[in-house]
Amino acid sequence: MTEKNVAPSIEGWFTTGDTPHLIGTQCKTCQTYFFPKQDLFCKNPACRSTEFDEVELSRTGKIWSYTEHYYRPPEPYISGDDFEPYTIAAVELDKEKMVILGQVANGVAHADLTTGLAMEIVVETLYEEEDTERTVWKWKPVTD
Amino acid sequence: MAKEVAILGVGMHPWGKWGKNFVEYGIKACNDALDDAGLEWNDIEVVAGAETVRNGYAGYVAGATFAEALGWSGARVSTSYAACASGAQAINNARAMILADMADVILVVGADTTPKGFLAPNAGERWADPDWLRFRLMGCTNPTYFALYARRRMDLYGATEEDFAAVKVKNAKHGMANPYARYHKEFTLEQVLESPMVADPLRLFEICATSDGAAAVVICSMEYARKHNVDPVKIRAVSTITPTYPQTTIDMPYFSTDSAAAVEEPALSFKDSIAQAAYEEAGLGPEDMSLAEVYDLSSALELDWYENIGLCPKGDAEKLLRDGATQIGGRIPVNPSGGLASFGEAVPAQALAQVCELTWQLRGQAGDRQVEGATAGITANVGLFGHGSSVICSV
Numbered sequence: 001m002t003e004k005n006v007a008p009s010i011e012g013w014f015t016t017g018d019t020p021h022l023i024g025t026q027c028k029t030c031q032t033y034f035f036p037k038q039d040l041f042c043k044n045p046a047c048r049s050t051e052f053d054e055v056e057l058s059r060t061g062k063i064w065s066y067t068e069h070y071y072r073p074p075e076p077y078i079s080g081d082d083f084e085p086y087t088i089a090a091v092e093l094d095k096e097k098m099v100i101l102g103q104v105a106n107g108v109a110h111a112d113l114t115t116g117l118a119m120e121i122v123v124e125t126l127y128e129e130e131d132t133e134r135t136v137w138k139w140k141p142v143t144d
Numbered sequence: 145m146a147k148e149v150a151i152l153g154v155g156m157h158p159w160g161k162w163g164k165n166f167v168e169y170g171i172k173a174c175n176d177a178l179d180d181a182g183l184e185w186n187d188i189e190v191v192a193g194a195e196t197v198r199n200g201y202a203g204y205v206a207g208a209t210f211a212e213a214l215g216w217s218g219a220r221v222s223t224s225y226a227a228c229a230s231g232a233q234a235i236n237n238a239r240a241m242i243l244a245d246m247a248d249v250i251l252v253v254g255a256d257t258t259p260k261g262f263l264a265p266n267a268g269e270r271w272a273d274p275d276w277l278r279f280r281l282m283g284c285t286n287p288t289y290f291a292l293y294a295r296r297r298m299d300l301y302g303a304t305e306e307d308f309a310a311v312k313v314k315n316a317k318h319g320m321a322n323p324y325a326r327y328h329k330e331f332t333l334e335q336v337l338e339s340p341m342v343a344d345p346l347r348l349f350e351i352c353a354t355s356d357g358a359a360a361v362v363i364c365s366m367e368y369a370r371k372h373n374v375d376p377v378k379i380r381a382v383s384t385i386t387p388t389y390p391q392t393t394i395d396m397p398y399f400s401t402d403s404a405a406a407v408e409e410p411a412l413s414f415k416d417s418i419a420q421a422a423y424e425e426a427g428l429g430p431e432d433m434s435l436a437e438v439y440d441l442s443s444a445l446e447l448d449w450y451e452n453i454g455l456c457p458k459g460d461a462e463k464l465l466r467d468g469a470t471q472i473g474g475r476i477p478v479n480p481s482g483g484l485a486s487f488g489e490a491v492p493a494q495a496l497a498q499v500c501e502l503t504w505q506l507r508g509q510a511g512d513r514q515v516e517g518a519t520a521g522i523t524a525n526v527g528l529f530g531h532g533s534s535v536i537c538s539v
Contacts, residue, residue, distance in 0.1 A: 009280070009281060010271070010277070010281060027406070030406050030407070031405065031406040032390075032402075032403050032405065032406040032407060033403040033405055033406075034403065035399065035400045036274075036399060036400075043389065043402065044389060044390075044406065044407050045389050046407070064292075064296065064394070065292040065293070065295045065296040065299070066292070066295060067288055067291035067292055067294075067295055067343045067344050067345075067346075068341075068343070068344040069283060069285070069287075069288065069342075069343050069344075070340065070341045070342055070343070070344070071342055073279060073283040073284075073285045074264035074279065074285075075264065075267075075279070076265070076269075076276060076279050076280040077279045077280060077283040078280070079283070086283060088282060088283070088284060088288055088292075090292050090394050095405065096403050096405050097392075097403055097404040097405040098392075098400050098401050098402065098403040098404070098405070099392070099394045099400060099401040100399065100400040101278075101282060101284060101394065101399050101400065102282060103282055103283070110344060114299060115295070115296060115299035115300065116299075126281065136281055136282075
């Protein structure tokens, strides 16, 4: 059996490797952060900048809230025949002072989570195509 | 304070899954509202429609669709879309025309026919649309967001699953007395808590369904009401504000909040500011309210609204509920209509239905669900993509 290719489910939203990051932008004028990337106009109402730096966002934060889903969501979510409940967390980044959603890593039980728990970004498979595994960012409890 | 406009008539088509064209529901609501106002269709100068996006072109041009269906009369039309807040936007546009002396009497109407199951994004590959991407990349449904708010109440304020279930029990009981509600069934706490988990901690009976339905409101200038010898219920405020940057509460359909790193977050959250703007416009406060109709998309979300509309401080909503303050007969009944728990959501009609309920309550015409001695009430709701919606009415 040949190994499948591994590719992100969406281009340019996250880095991969041992210490993956979400990729955001930061306004060159007012320093505000954006995720997903904002690179046309600044959303700070007091700033008209159109120039941004692409930045790697902090890869850790604390849980704002979380939930586990027991039903298969509608398309365009892609789920196989063997649907399993999945968990979603909203995690607040300290430095960027923003909350970002993501699924929770495979194998982490909903019962192990609590508001305020430290989490980090990992990259895992979201769904599989015939010859490609499509990946996405997920949140995972920080282990020392 | 804003100038007042009068509510001359209200009408609804019962909520349900009737499988008919939305126009049929809307016409029934329009005719009931006209009868209630003592007017004929030809008396109406403007039709302000709330749009439905699930019924093709006729839904996109709802104002014209109803003007044509009632019979072209030369009336002006407008159509508003603000997701769940569409009805409030339509009322606000109608009110603005009256206050600008462009019209004296306006028919506002919203109606919907809905599909089964979870609301899903529009079809196709739409990689620039956050509403499509949240489903594709995370399986993030509307109940995801409701569940995040619910879990946060549990972890921060000690809310319990029993509290959430008690909201459903209360609203289902209220809805028993409402002929326009879709569901007329009482629930016990156990029945709610035994229903299947959908998005932990929320269960099937705690998440609002989608429904067919229609609501219409005839509004007019105070002079017009006086000429018709009516002492009307008055619209004191319509808040259709958007968030103030940075919006730091995660909200449908977004992946993230705004960042508060460079710009300090505003003193009031978006949902707090919606009601605050309405109170300021009305020159009234939460203490003046006799009842409230709030958007209980989930049972737990109703508790957030108690705080957002100023009925109690943050973290005290569970106590207000447990004390029975928000049931009919309590200090400040919330969702005496039965709320979304008894109706399910008919998007463009729902904010109008909230105003119909205030009107009946303030006239003392709410039958077995009457809030005794009601003198003022508030509605509250948020439409997807930053649409605030709050209407204050008084006798």
